[in-house]
Amino acid sequence: MRCAGCVGAVETALRALPGVQQADVNFADRTATVRGEVSQGALIEAVVKAGYQARQVEEETDNGEQQAAEQAHYRKLLHQSWFALAVAVPALLFGFPAMLGGAIPHTLMRWGSPVLAVLTLCVMLYSGPQFFKGAWKSLRNHNATMDTLISVGLGAAWGYSVTVTLAPQWFPAGTAEPFWDVIAVVTGLVVLGQALEMRARGRTSEAVKRLIGLKPKTARVVRNGQEIDVPLAEVHVGEILRVRPGEKIPVDGVLTEGHSSVDESMLTGEPMPLEKSAGNEVAGGTLNKSGSFLFRATRVGKDTALSRIVEMVKQAQGAKPAIGRLADVIAAYFVPAVLIIAVVTFVVWFDFGPEPHLNYAMVAAVTVLVIACPCALGLATPMSVMVGVGKAAEHGILIRNGDALQQAGRLTTIVLDKTGTVTQGKPAVTAIVPVPGMAAGTVLQWAASLEAGSEHPLAEAIVAKARESGLSWPAATQFQAVAGHGVHGQVEGAHVRLGNSKFMEDHGIDCKPLRSEAERQAAGAATPMYLAANGKLAGIIAVADPVKADSQQAIERLRQLGIRVVMLTGDNAATAHAVAAKVGISEVMAEVLPQDKDKQVAELMRHGEIVGMVGDGINDAPALARADVGFAIGTGTDVAIESADITLMSGSLNGVANAIAISRATVRNIKQNLFGAFIYNSLGIPVAAGVLYPVFGLLLNPMIAGAAMAMSSVTVVSNAGRLRWFKP
Amino acid sequence: MSALIVTLAGIAVIGLVVWWFWLSKPRATRVVSQDAIEIRVKDGTYQPAAIEVAAGQALNLKFVREDATPCAEKVVFDDLGITADLPLNQAKTVAIPGLTPGEHEFTCQMGMYRGRLIARP
Numbered sequence: 001m002r003c004a005g006c007v008g009a010v011e012t013a014l015r016a017l018p019g020v021q022q023a024d025v026n027f028a029d030r031t032a033t034v035r036g037e038v039s040q041g042a043l044i045e046a047v048v049k050a051g052y053q054a055r056q057v058e059e060e061t062d063n064g065e066q067q068a069a070e071q072a073h074y075r076k077l078l079h080q081s082w083f084a085l086a087v088a089v090p091a092l093l094f095g096f097p098a099m100l101g102g103a104i105p106h107t108l109m110r111w112g113s114p115v116l117a118v119l120t121l122c123v124m125l126y127s128g129p130q131f132f133k134g135a136w137k138s139l140r141n142h143n144a145t146m147d148t149l150i151s152v153g154l155g156a157a158w159g160y161s162v163t164v165t166l167a168p169q170w171f172p173a174g175t176a177e178p179f180w181d182v183i184a185v186v187t188g189l190v191v192l193g194q195a196l197e198m199r200a201r202g203r204t205s206e207a208v209k210r211l212i213g214l215k216p217k218t219a220r221v222v223r224n225g226q227e228i229d230v231p232l233a234e235v236h237v238g239e240i241l242r243v244r245p246g247e248k249i250p251v252d253g254v255l256t257e258g259h260s261s262v263d264e265s266m267l268t269g270e271p272m273p274l275e276k277s278a279g280n281e282v283a284g285g286t287l288n289k290s291g292s293f294l295f296r297a298t299r300v301g302k303d304t305a306l307s308r309i310v311e312m313v314k315q316a317q318g319a320k321p322a323i324g325r326l327a328d329v330i331a332a333y334f335v336p337a338v339l340i341i342a343v344v345t346f347v348v349w350f351d352f353g354p355e356p357h358l359n360y361a362m363v364a365a366v367t368v369l370v371i372a373c374p375c376a377l378g379l380a381t382p383m384s385v386m387v388g389v390g391k392a393a394e395h396g397i398l399i400r401n402g403d404a405l406q407q408a409g410r411l412t413t414i415v416l417d418k419t420g421t422v423t424q425g426k427p428a429v430t431a432i433v434p435v436p437g438m439a440a441g442t443v444l445q446w447a448a449s450l451e452a453g454s455e456h457p458l459a460e461a462i463v464a465k466a467r468e469s470g471l472s473w474p475a476a477t478q479f480q481a482v483a484g485h486g487v488h489g490q491v492e493g494a495h496v497r498l499g500n501s502k503f504m505e506d507h508g509i510d511c512k513p514l515r516s517e518a519e520r521q522a523a524g525a526a527t528p529m530y531l532a533a534n535g536k537l538a539g540i541i542a543v544a545d546p547v548k549a550d551s552q553q554a555i556e557r558l559r560q561l562g563i564r565v566v567m568l569t570g571d572n573a574a575t576a577h578a579v580a581a582k583v584g585i586s587e588v589m590a591e592v593l594p595q596d597k598d599k600q601v602a603e604l605m606r607h608g609e610i611v612g613m614v615g616d617g618i619n620d621a622p623a624l625a626r627a628d629v630g631f632a633i634g635t636g637t638d639v640a641i642e643s644a645d646i647t648l649m650s651g652s653l654n655g656v657a658n659a660i661a662i663s664r665a666t667v668r669n670i671k672q673n674l675f676g677a678f679i680y681n682s683l684g685i686p687v688a689a690g691v692l693y694p695v696f697g698l699l700l701n702p703m704i705a706g707a708a709m710a711m712s713s714v715t716v717v718s719n720a721g722r723l724r725w726f727k728p
Numbered sequence: 729m730s731a732l733i734v735t736l737a738g739i740a741v742i743g744l745v746v747w748w749f750w751l752s753k754p755r756a757t758r759v760v761s762q763d764a765i766e767i768r769v770k771d772g773t774y775q776p777a778a779i780e781v782a783a784g785q786a787l788n789l790k791f792v793r794e795d796a797t798p799c800a801e802k803v804v805f806d807d808l809g810i811t812a813d814l815p816l817n818q819a820k821t822v823a824i825p826g827l828t829p830g831e832h833e834f835t836c837q838m839g840m841y842r843g844r845l846i847a848r849p
Contacts, residue, residue, distance in 0.1 A: 069816040143777070
């Protein structure tokens with residue numbers, strides 16, 4: 001589109017399509033927003049017919065295009081660097097004729113300087129224009145960056161060299177030495193450093209690129225009874241899609257037909273494939289392993305779990321933990337401060353330095369400008385955060401912000417909610433013990449009749465067990481629930497009661513025959529329920545919420561990390577202690593009302609503990625928000641995830657230990673980077689200024705300073721890159 | 729004599745650096761448009777780098793990154809908790825919620841590219 005007139009033409013073409021309700025074209029960013037029901041292909045065709053070009057705006061940046069642009073920039077930097085270093089060869093030979101045994105002909109020496117003046121100007125124009133452009137633009141914004149330092153350094157060196165070439169008589173004898181070699185070498189090395197840094201940085205954001213890369217490009221949709229391949233963007237919510245073995249699942253949905261095992265490790269870090277059948281949820285980006293199945297799309301585009309994870313990880317990668325704030329403050333004042341130090345250096349050398357003092361002053365000032373590396377300071381924190389957050393995402397751990405990343409490593413106490421966190425959160429019948437002469441099936445059938453209409457988790461467990469056992473059960477009549485005790489009703493002419501021992505004893509039912517069995521079950525972390533028919537005990541049904549297979553091992557890992565582990569639950573003390581004993585927790589806070597959970601967390605914090613709370617339910621949300629770091633189990637409720645700082649995509653508690661280990665490694669890495677950057681600058685700048693000269697006679701060459709500067713940022717980025725190999 | 733001149737010149741340059749980089753602020757671009765405000769990321773800077781907006785009013789900033797340097801790939805609004813990836817040679821719109829009166833800085837990840845949103849009540 002060349003003019004605003006084209007806007008009307010494109011809008012008319014789009015609005016003429018059947019199904020289009022509204023079409024608006026934005027001339028400024030060359031985009032059209034269309035509302036209605038029409039395919040993307042039809043829209044593009046209409047625009048093309050109207051004489052223009054169109055393509056879909058990518059929701060996610062096209063990885064390939066982006067990579068190609070980065071590659072092109074990398075190659076350009078390399079060419080710029082090679083050119084400068086090529087010019088550096090004759091410049092060095094001219095500066096140090098001794099390298100050729102002093103055998104440079106007189107004519108060459110005479111014309112060498114003007115030729116090098118032109119060549120180094122070419123170096124600055126071809127290899128380093130970005131420094132000068134950046135410095136000028138920043139200067140106009142009252143801002144100073146690394147570009148400012150490099151361009152002032154190079155500019156001063158070149159101006160000085162040209163002056164001594166054109167008017168050597170203005171300078172005291174012996175001081176008229178040009179710096180052609182410095183200009184070429186410093187430009188070449190700094191640009192080479194930028195290229196290497198770019199290469200290393202590309203690897204630090206690999207985690208997100210890998211996540212984005214999980215999305216397949218197309219999906220196989222069933223339309224009008226036919227399976228057709230369509231671009232991912234054209235899949236709508238509610239459509240049925242086919243996935244074959246070995247294919248990636250394109251969007252989020254619910255399986256409707258068929259069954260398979262699905263590898264979700266890319267999202268959850270959980271290595272074992274999960275069995276999926278009709279009714280199970282499947283997530284976009286995960287890998288279908290064995291069977292072919294159909295599923296109904298429930299979330300597409302940016303609403304899928306994968307897209308939300310990518311967005312969250314990208315957000316967190318830009319976050320700054322508190323530890324990096326000091327470096328930010330320093331970085332803001334750093335460049336002008338270096339400019340001042342360079343001026344002071346020049347003046348001091350000029351006023352008090354040995355002869356040729358002008359030359360010394362120039363060398364020292366340029367070296368200060370070139371050696372100072374604000375980049376190393378600025379990069380120290382973000383690079384490590386980028387890799388650390390990405391590493392966590394690889395393990396199914398989503399870190400929401402920088403402070404959570406830092407705090408997780410400092411935790412002293414982890415508070416675990418019991419149900420759904422330590423346990424699976426899905427109670428199941430673990431034992432049915434009838435009295436002699438009674439069949440276990442009858443006990444279960446009666447219990448199922450009473451509980452069929454209830455939504456209580458224990459009732460659901462009983463009904464599920466009855467269904468699993470292939471039983472059918474008659475409906476109960478005159479059903480009544482007695483809160484906190486149990487339920488009763490008529491089942492096929494018998495009056496049946498199901499509840500705790502108090503409920504039975506209150507109605508004169510003798511529980512003695514099965515009391516010891518009931519106590520044994522309670523000690524094994526199950527909840528025993530007595531069942532009686534027509535006033536006589538018939539049996540007990542024990543329901544337990546099994547602990548997750550790896551809870552005990554994860555808790556042991558936390559302990560090895562030096563962390564105190566506490567279990568917090570609203571459940572009764574006997575069950576709570578039994579569960580705690582199974583997984584190796586010695587501290588239990590039982591019978592805590594949901595509204596008091598956050599008070600318990602606050603109490604621990606008041607005693608100086610740095611507390612991490614792990615939970616999955618709505619009732620955990622206040623405690624998750626209160627804790628120093630809230631960990632939500634990703635299989636839990638959205639409310640809990642919203643309130644948490646860290647989300648564990650898999651249900652495993654190992655995620656907590658992993659998150660803590662990654663946090664510690666990342667913070668350690670940040671500290672190394674910051675330490676390196678501070679030490680580098682705080683030693684490098686004074687040495688460059690010549691503080692060692694009076695005692696040791698040591699003054700740095702600006703070329704060495706350039707190499708050191710280039711390497712310092714590469715070192716910081718490479719050190720952050722080491723985190724990629726960290727195994728929690 | 730030359731020492732005195734160089735010393736005085738040095739002091740003058742230091743004064744200039746302090747004044748230009750620390751004491752004086754660039755004039756802000758005042759925004760009246762309701763559309764997204766376009767910010768070019770180019771040659772190591774945000775252009776415009778200072779933008780005056782009305783406090784309390786949500787706005788959209790459209791970043792167009794023309795600078796291939798990796799430093800420019802993210803823009804961070806630290807005090808607002810917003811981070812966005814800026815794809816090269818493409819526009820990226822960042823939604824900013826209503827701002828409290830005062831200055832809100834946005835920077836690249838390293839804090840080298842700097843810009844300010846100045847929210848006036």
